[in-house]
Amino acid sequence: MGVMDKGGDTAHPLFAQRMDRLGVPATIAMAQRARTLRAQGEKVLSLALGEPDFATPAAVIEAAHRAALDGQTKYPPVDGTPALKAAIARKFARENALEYAPAEIMVSNGGKQVIFNAFMATVQPGDEVVIPRPYWVSYPLIVQIFGGTPVYADCHEADGFRLTAAALEAAITPRTKWLVLNFPNNPTGGTMGRADLEAIAEVLRRHPHVHVLSDEIYEHLIYDGQRHVSLAAVAPDLKGRILTLNGVSKAYAMTGWRVGYVGGPVPLIRAMTAIQGSATSGICSISQAAAAAALDGPPDIIAQMCAVYDRRRKLVVSTLRNIPGLTCAMPHGAFYAYPGIAACMGRTTAGGQLLKTDEDFAIALLNEQHVALVHGSAFGQGPYLRLSYATSDDILREACARIARLVDGLTG
Ligand SMILES: Cc1ncc(COP(=O)(O)O)c(C=O)c1O
Structure with a gap:
């Protein structure tokens, strides 16, 4: 049958x-x-x-059109075009006070593929991934695809749905491979300020085997005079253990263009690039030109x-x-x-x-x-x-x- x-x-x-x-x-x-x-x-x-x-900003659509007419229609490098990676490096420096060299940056098919690549490269049966709860549904699903075990750290309305140092400490075991941080948060809208992140960094210093996937895709959608801060900027000593994930979907109304990106340590970026090479041979060249125009465009x-x-x-x-x-x-x-x-x-x-x-x-x-x-x-x-x-x-x-x-x- x-x-x-x-x-x-x-x-x-x-x-x-x-x-x-x-x-x-x-x-x-x-x-x-x-x-x-x-x-x-x-x-x-x-x-x-x-x-x-x-709608996606008109200048971004025009940049895509120009790229197509200019012949940017061949297979791009698996880890992203040099032009987009340079725009991402400028963005990290300008908006997040983070210096990432081109070899520390990778472009993916949306932020989601960054997560998929990272966990495929590192998570196997027996590994635990700490996920603050409530969580975006894809984190535990992707962890489980690779046989890992999600371990939840509860965030409460009374704390503004922030992850507390105590909840993180209680969730970490010798089998913990990753902590996933996602602030501003989907689904709660919760945010973490500098002091909150410093407390998280203190816990992470006590557990050098734990890496962090910091999903900052909503960084620009923040209100009440708050400013987003990146974990890797708050704790530069931990930068070698942090993947800083971002993308153009939410900030620039570009969900359909499928461009996400990540900054992180070279060995991880290399491993994730190897996986992406087998899976997709890189990200749509036209979308990459559009994303570069978005990142270099006017912030207003x-x-x-x-x-x-x-x-x-x-x-x-x-x-x-x-x-x-x-x-x-x-x-x-x-x-x-x-x-x-x-x-x-x-x-x-x-x-x-x-x-x-x-x-x-x-x-x-x-x-x-x-x-x-x-x-x-x-x-x-x-x-x-x-x-x-x-x-x-x-x-x-x-x-x-x-x-x-x-x-x-x-x-x-
Ligand atoms: C928290 C979070 N991270 C990542 C993504 C992935 O977005 P994309 O793959 O469109 O870049 C989403 C999309 O809903 C999200 O809510």
């Missing part, structure tokens, strides 16, 4: 055992449910996706987008806080709010759905009010909801009104 006869079931002997460890992220499952409802003709409002609603483009996100952040948080039964900490970064819904648990919606979990809430919200978002337990901590405010003010207002209607109709 052919594999298609089984409907793609990965229990079929064709498939490698690692496929058992490759779950479907809840973010994708929720988007699929929303698509099904839309196909039935319903007007679904989606706050589920972590994707800027802005980011400031303008950030001002809009800031306005939407305040709109969403103040509206959610006015809904009885919801709590909402003010997120200081990224473009997500993470409201708590503990007071709604155990109650029943007007449509008859008993809310035992935050996933029940998210499904009822989609079915009864046609608003798609993702439940917090999908990111490791419930009962919360994650909603992205990277969408228009009108959609945000209407979606919040529908959330209020669902909560207003609860009984029991």
Whole structure:
């Protein structure tokens, strides 16, 4: 019997055992449910996706066009074009006070492939990776693909969802290979300041076997007068153990161009480049030209987008806080709010759905009010909801009104 006869079931002997460890992220499952409802003709409002609603800046698109016309259409170097790597080095120096030589920089197919390359190069069965919780779903999934074990360090709303030194210390064992840091954070919007990072660096100095993947992809989306600081700049003595990950997806509204990059120690960059060479032969040459134009472009483009996100952040948080039964900490970064819904648990919606979990809430919200978002337990901590405010003010207002209607109709 052919594999298609089984409907793609990965229990079929064709498939490698690692496929058992490759779950479907809840973010994708929720988007699929929303698509099904839309196909039935319903007007679904989606706050589920972590994707800027802005267009890629016109100057960036023009740079891509020029690159294509200029003949930049051949296989690029596996680790990135010299022009983009030079732009990345300038960016790290200018914005992060970090000096990375070209040999310490690598370009990947989005920030996600940096993570994939890094863990493929280093993680094997028996290895542990400390992941602050709540977390972006891809970290544990990728760790598990390579047979590693995610170990979670809990971050709490009362601490602004920061990772504390105590939580990190408790999670580290002799088997720990990596700590993943992601601030500003997806899903909570939490940020870590210089003092917070200094405390983390102190713990890391006591554990020289632990490396750090510092995912700073939301660095520019930061509010309330805060400034992002890179771990490798706060603790230069640890720079040889840190991968500083970034990308153009979120800062420049370039999710579809698929360009991420990383700065780090040469042996790791070499190993990751070897993997990438086998997997993809490098990153789209046109996208690399576009990314270089974005990084070298005027910084006010980011400031303008950030001002809009800031306005939407305040709109969403103040509206959610006015809904009885919801709590909402003010997120200081990224473009997500993470409201708590503990007071709604155990109650029943007007449509008859008993809310035992935050996933029940998210499904009822989609079915009864046609608003798609993702439940917090999908990111490791419930009962919360994650909603992205990277969408228009009108959609945000209407979606919040529908959330209020669902909560207003609860009984029991
Ligand atoms: C925390 C975090 N890191 C990395 C990425 C990867 O982004 P990309 O692969 O588009 O660069 C995302 C995307 O959602 C993210 O939320």
